[in-house]
Amino acid sequence: MSAYGYAATASQLVLVVAGAPLLTGLMRQVRARMEGRAGAGLLQPWRDARKLLRKEPITPVGTGPAFHIAPALVVATALVVAALVPLLSTDTPLAGRGDLIVVVALLALGTVALALAGLDTGTAFGGMGPSREMTVAALVEPTLLMAVLALSVPAGTTDLAAIVEGAVHDPARLASPASLLAASPLTAAALTLLAYAVARPLVALDPGPAVQALPVGLAVVLVGFFVLATRRRALSQVVGFLLLDNGITATAFLATSGVPLIVELGVSFDVLLAALVLQVLTARMRAAFGTTDLDDLRELHD
């Protein structure tokens, strides 16, 4: 705990407050470029904030304290989280005041405050948003806490500074089976979102029911690739390959308006054959090495 620590905490706060709008700007810019638009630039959220702050605040008739306090409370939880998370230094005066579980809970508190503000207006849209937000929040909480578990078990503590220090000294420690367990579904979800984002311009060309399903095909391709890249067992590799193959086929079918039956039959046969060949290879590999771990194939190198 030193002057350096205080300075680090203060700069963390400034960094988060100044950087958060830039992140929003970056996301919007990337999406605009992917959709073939020029975009408003990285600084647009900052300009928006300046404009909104200058506007006259009003009180809608029929709303209560929850509606007024909620926005400030959301900012407050974000500020406290920004101060707690060791972004710049692990030796801050706030070390030990709260841990990873507290951070997750504080983020949830902001969500709850926003939902209450929406319900406070008593309009139809004011209810619809909170209803959906709380549904998503209820399902996100287990995922987040599983991630907390995955980070804390190898470190032996939920203390943020300790986890970060451990990760800096021994990065491999975080790649435990538990953390992969939590990371894989998250990555798969991110890849699916990416597939939807990438396919948006294509879908916009022809919003028919078949093309609407195009992102699903792309998502299967990406998840298949992810499985191929990260799994160790040969059998998991086979599953990944089949996913990839299915995804490509589905994308092809959905993007074009169907292919002749003979090609379809050929593709199905091809998949069947590939599955058989891969199974045979896997069995051979097990017989030769006693395992199906791909890392053992390195022995063939020399």
Next chain:
Amino acid sequence: MAGSALPVRARVSVSGICTAGVGAAGCVAGVAALGGEAWSASLPDLLPLAGAHLAVDPLSGLFMAVAGAVTAAVAVYGIGYVNGNGGHGSHGPASRTTQAVLPLFALSLLLVPAAASVSAFLVLWELMALSSLLLVLAEHRESPRVRTAGLWYAVMTHLGLVLLLAGLALFAAHSGGETFADLRAGAGGTSPAVRDTVFVLTAAAFASKAGAVPLHAWLPRAHPEAPSPVSALMSGVMVNLGAYGIVRTAFDLLGGGPSWWWIGLVTVGGLSAVYGVLQAAMASDLKRLLAYSTAENMGLVLIGTGAAGLFARAGDGPLAALALVAALLHVVNHSAFKALLFCAAGSVPRATGVRDLDRLGGLRARMPFTTGLFALGALGAVALPPGNGFIGEWLLLQSLVHGLRLPGASVAIALPLAVGLIALSAGIAAAAFVKALGVGFFSRPRGEGATGARESGPAMIAGTVLLGAGCVALALVPGLLGPGLDRAVIAAGLPGTDAVTGGRAALRLDALSASLSPVWLVAALTAALALAAALPRLYGGRRRRPNAKLWDCGGGAPTPRMAYTATSFAEPLQRVFDDVLAPERDVDVTHARESTYLVERIRFRNQVPDRIEHRAYLPVLARLARAGRASRRLATGSVHLHLGYGLLGLLALFLVLAVGS
């Protein structure tokens, strides 16, 4: 009893003051015991044959202190609830029976943890069940639902009593004495089969009292239908005694057991937590929502208890102590916020005559104190900082996260699942209480009852404020309870390790290098809130905030009928958990007579029944009813035949005894 002759208002005051006195005395005794002053009393003449033995150790003291404090506050609230002018009250709660039974119920709640022999425990347990049954039935003239609830409660609590009687009698028979000291001494010598049977029987009975799934069917019926002070006592205190029973028998008397006991407890706890909170999120009856949330929180306590047993079995005493401390702390926190919630929610039907969230709303302006207190309780119930419920769940998660380092496949599978279930239940609890607070108290009134609501009287507010103060204290300085909880855990037979230290301001787990500082968190949030509110003012200058019309999304002025109801709020969650909840939807389209293309009326009905009740209870009840109808042929109405049955039964019993011996 003497108060029965008094006029109504004086009768209620006398009974309420008696109850509050009993509660305060119990609280003082409990705190003294928690501080390490054990005492015992033996009254050999009070019960036939065995006599009554009472003893208070820190574990009993903890439950007595909680029961006493909650009872005293609720009694103050109860005086206002029954005596209050106007409102939508009924005669039931003020009747002589109810007012005479209330102090008795309070006394039994305090004495159950003090019982130190099987017979005394069973007598007090039954006294508690019967007195609470009479209180549940207080408004039986007003609604048939009260009578149904009473019937369910009577049957379930007595089935529980039968299990408890069988389990404890078996235990006493094999350990050669019926005082708890004898049981403790004899537990080591009994065979594993007997120990397993005793555990299963008593745990089932206690879990049913705690409202654990699938033995919860009575809880969402009885708790909402009782008068609100009684609901608060039942949900805030009586369910605790289920948890007490499990800790007392499984840890203290039986001295621990094999892993499958504890895995079973964790499983039941996880199921209760998720199923209970899911039903709470679906409920549109305010008190039913709170009752299901009780099942959820007791599920969390059972997870902590089971984890403690599992860790003790694996040989990690300190971690086991931490898990049990987490469970006991959650019991304390749950009592505080649930009694607060039931008292605040109980003022609503009193002021509006409505419990249905779909027809409430807009109480924020009409009942500001009640709304504020309900919000305080809800903050505790959603287990988010800076509420008091968060502290217990934080400790529970800490113990589970660190338990993963223990060897064994069962630990490796059970604990991550338990963490996931706790997180899921916390997430859904947030949705449930946002619904209760946002739809029921904020928004705009959707019915006549809500429009005409008036703030409740000073006694009701005072009682609720007492509970609210308890919640705030527990949220800010949980460290004060540390030494007491440590003594309670030692009394349960685990090595006390001072797991929770840190004094007033913080909660520190030295062994796990984890710490939490609730006071700092509140201070930081307040400071950040002030900053977030002040900075825009500095930038934009101080300006008045004029009133403006509510944005209507361009659709014309919004009417209260357009506001989101509790049912529509819960619809996305209901859709996500469609397979678990199996809701019943009914769309009834009436076509116009002229053409089938024209629709005259559409009726949509959506109901989320308790699926466990439908699948597990109703078939059994139907079969029992069928058996009852079939056996009607045996009863012809002849008195001699009935006497003959009696004689035959007696002869058969003697025959079995003669052949058996």
